[in-house]
Amino acid sequence: xxxxxxxxxxxxxxxxxxxxxxxxxxxxxxxxxxxxxxxxxxxxxxxxxxxxxxxxxxxxxxxxxxxxxxxxxxxxxxxxxxxxxxxxxxxxxxxxxxxxxxxxxxxxxxxxxxxxxxxxxxxxxxxxxxxxxxxxxxxxxxxxxxxxxxxxxxxxxxxxxxxxxxxxxxxxxxxxxxxxxxxxxxxxxxxxxxxxxxxxxxxxxxxxxxxxxxxxxxxxxxxxxxxxxxxxxxxxxxxxxxxxxxxxxxxxxxxxxxxxxxxxxxxxxxxxxxxxxxxxxxxxxxxxxxxxxxxxxxxxxxxxxxxxxxxxxxxxxxxxxxxxxxxxxxxxxxxxxxxxxxxxxxxxxxxxxxxxxxxxxxxxxxxxxxxxxxxxxxxxxxxxxxxxxxxxxxxxxxxxxxxxxxxxxxxxxx
Amino acid sequence: xxxxxxxxxxxxxxxxxxxxxxxxxxxxxxxxxxxxxxxxxxxxxxxxxxxxxxxxxxxxxxxxxxxxxxxxxxxxxxxxxxxxxxxxxxxxxxxxxxxxxxxxxxxxxxxxxxxxxxxxxxxxxxxxxxxxxxxxxxxxxxxxxxxxxxxxxxxxxxxxxxxxxxxxxxxxxxxxxxxxxxxxxxxxxxxxxxxxxxxxxxxxxxxxxxxxxxxxxxxxxxxxxxxxxxxxxxxxxxxxxxxxxxxxxxxxxxxxxxxxx
Numbered sequence: 001x002x003x004x005x006x007x008x009x010x011x012x013x014x015x016x017x018x019x020x021x022x023x024x025x026x027x028x029x030x031x032x033x034x035x036x037x038x039x040x041x042x043x044x045x046x047x048x049x050x051x052x053x054x055x056x057x058x059x060x061x062x063x064x065x066x067x068x069x070x071x072x073x074x075x076x077x078x079x080x081x082x083x084x085x086x087x088x089x090x091x092x093x094x095x096x097x098x099x100x101x102x103x104x105x106x107x108x109x110x111x112x113x114x115x116x117x118x119x120x121x122x123x124x125x126x127x128x129x130x131x132x133x134x135x136x137x138x139x140x141x142x143x144x145x146x147x148x149x150x151x152x153x154x155x156x157x158x159x160x161x162x163x164x165x166x167x168x169x170x171x172x173x174x175x176x177x178x179x180x181x182x183x184x185x186x187x188x189x190x191x192x193x194x195x196x197x198x199x200x201x202x203x204x205x206x207x208x209x210x211x212x213x214x215x216x217x218x219x220x221x222x223x224x225x226x227x228x229x230x231x232x233x234x235x236x237x238x239x240x241x242x243x244x245x246x247x248x249x250x251x252x253x254x255x256x257x258x259x260x261x262x263x264x265x266x267x268x269x270x271x272x273x274x275x276x277x278x279x280x281x282x283x284x285x286x287x288x289x290x291x292x293x294x295x296x297x298x299x300x301x302x303x304x305x306x307x308x309x310x311x312x313x314x315x316x317x318x319x320x321x322x323x324x325x326x327x328x329x330x331x332x333x334x335x336x337x338x339x340x341x342x343x344x345x346x347x348x349x350x351x352x353x354x355x356x357x358x359x360x361x362x363x364x365x366x367x368x369x370x371x372x373x374x375x376x377x378x379x380x381x382x383x384x385x386x387x388x389x390x391x392x393x394x395x396x397x398x399x400x401x402x403x404x405x406x407x408x409x410x411x412x413x414x
Numbered sequence: 415x416x417x418x419x420x421x422x423x424x425x426x427x428x429x430x431x432x433x434x435x436x437x438x439x440x441x442x443x444x445x446x447x448x449x450x451x452x453x454x455x456x457x458x459x460x461x462x463x464x465x466x467x468x469x470x471x472x473x474x475x476x477x478x479x480x481x482x483x484x485x486x487x488x489x490x491x492x493x494x495x496x497x498x499x500x501x502x503x504x505x506x507x508x509x510x511x512x513x514x515x516x517x518x519x520x521x522x523x524x525x526x527x528x529x530x531x532x533x534x535x536x537x538x539x540x541x542x543x544x545x546x547x548x549x550x551x552x553x554x555x556x557x558x559x560x561x562x563x564x565x566x567x568x569x570x571x572x573x574x575x576x577x578x579x580x581x582x583x584x585x586x587x588x589x590x591x592x593x594x595x596x597x598x599x600x601x602x603x604x605x606x607x608x609x610x611x612x613x614x615x616x617x618x619x620x621x622x623x624x625x626x627x628x629x630x631x632x633x634x635x636x637x638x639x640x641x642x643x644x645x646x647x648x649x650x651x652x653x654x655x656x657x658x659x660x661x662x663x664x665x666x667x668x669x670x671x672x673x674x675x
Contacts, residue, residue, distance in 0.1 A: 302471070
């Protein structure tokens with residue numbers, strides 16, 4: 001953990017090994033959250049993944065290979081950028097961005113897919129499947145599959161396929177098969193249902209390369225560990241740059257992988273506030289939002305006990321966000337636990353607030369962020385005004401905005 | 415006191431009869447309770463009622479479509495239970511639903527509400543051994559038989575625990591995959607049936623992919639009977655009336671009786 005700028009991280013930085021604690025119990029529970037609410041048929045597959053991951057996380061060879069890929073393929077470590085002109089709008093607080101937008105494929109998702117693709121090979125499986133909403137996790141998965149010679153099938157809601165035709169083309173170009181899902185609401189949650197169905201059927205040769213820190217155990221733990229590098233690097237960098245820890249860390253929360261990725265290295269630093277920003281969509285009063293933690297209630301979705309957007313009958317409610325990556329009615333169980341334990345605080349950011357921050361960062365700093373990340377930026381603006389000019393805020397700029405130009409053109413009449 | 419689902423099924427099985435449990439999604443049509451009656455009249459030994467959930471992970475497209483239709487029609491747990499309470503059928507009724515509906519209030523309240531309406535069994539396919547503890551206790555306290563599922567992928571140790579902790583019957587999956595009609599009888603089903611029968615005296619019923627009378631009879635012969643769901647729901651979604659669904663169940667009944675031991 002004593003690496004200096006420019007030198008590769010050690011294996012201990014890459015996977016948990018209990019270094020920071022906060023691992024789920026043997027049943028995959030974070031407090032009352034998490035677990036394995038899946039059909040019996042999938043249990044052996046989850047056991048197999050968990051057992052192999054347990055070996056991998058302490059296998060130096062595996063960790064070296066992962067580290068090598070992160071450095072030579074994904075482009076790690078990513079830099080930390082201070083944004084003083086943007087910060088003028090945040091009460092003068094010091095704002096630093098962790099630049100996950102500079103990774104290969106342009107978002108933090110690459111960290112998890114590279115780790116899980118390596119795990120797939122260890123498992124001796126030849127095929128990966130994945131769900132995708134906007135297509136970002138699908139593109140990342142197709143990328144890793146191409147790199148490692150794995151067959152790749154991506155499930156994507158038919159509605160999303162239409163909205164994100166460019167990403168469908170990317171996945172196809174990368175050699176993946178994209179299957180439009182026409183069940184239910186034809187969006188991300190239905191793509192997840194369909195991917196689980198595929199997995200039950202083809203589990204003997206297929207790994208489900210889950211895209212976020214949700215789903216049944218061990219996915220919340222595995223995806224978190226592969227995303228932890230974000231916070232591990234950022235913590236070291238901010239100490240080097242400012243000589244102290246930040247006052248607050250801000251991240252957008254959909255399923256929660258980029259947020260856990262940056263939060264995790266700071267969980268034991270009690271002086272550091274952790275703030276997650278969910279998609280408030282058109283506003284909480286309209287009912288059109290993705291405020292799972294802030295407005296949802298505890299339930300069971302996609303194999304995990306967690307906060308869910310649901311009606312009084314327990315039927316899942318369709319979420320809404322201008323950012324497809326935050327448009328999910330569930331959330332990772334570790335976030336549910338961080339919320340209930342009070343260690344992290346979660347807030348809503350509306351579409352309009354996010355788009356203002358999106359535009360502000362572009363004009364003041366020359367960085368076009370993903371709309372997902374813009375929720376964290378909007379949160380940092382509020383946080384800065386609250387905490388005052390002495391505060392330092394670390395923001396996870398989880399991805400770049402190229403993919404969002406269609407939305408931006410429409411929104412700003414460009 | 416009414417006999418339990420398990421006592422009822424064992425008594426029937428012990429007469430040499432192969433057991434038949436047809437399924438209907440509650441609320442899928444306004445007159446869905448007529449379908450329950452038609453099944454009972456056609457020789458069903460119990461009827462499985464699906465309480466629709468928006469994200470039925472284990473079900474194939476047919477049951478998902480039926481569930482979506484029922485939810486769109488405003489089906490609620492309370493509404494289903496009110497209709498169930500008015501049903502007059504002489505075979506046990508079994509609820510099938512997903513964990514999220516069960517945990518809405520408390521598992522104890524959910525189980526109590528089911529029993530109060532006359533249901534005698536419960537199947538929750540996304541509640542494996544790891545998660546079933548609290549629910550199993552709540553169901554037992556209410557005298558509700560909680561049916562556990564066994565899969566071809568389950569280890570022998572798990573199969574042993576499943577057969578010990580399941581009540582009513584053991585629901586054996588014919589194959590890895592989701593519900594839905596398929597043609598042939600997989601070797602793994604035959605193997606699973608044999609293994610489960612060796613582990614327990616509880617009835618073992620096959621489900622998933624039971625798609626025609628002849629196949630149902632052959633499959634049932636490797637255990638104690640079958641659950642038939644998607645084949646019936648496909649017909650219903652294609653416009654079949656309760657009487658036609660009853661006729662189909664009767665044809666499976668005849669095939670089972672013909673093949674009975």
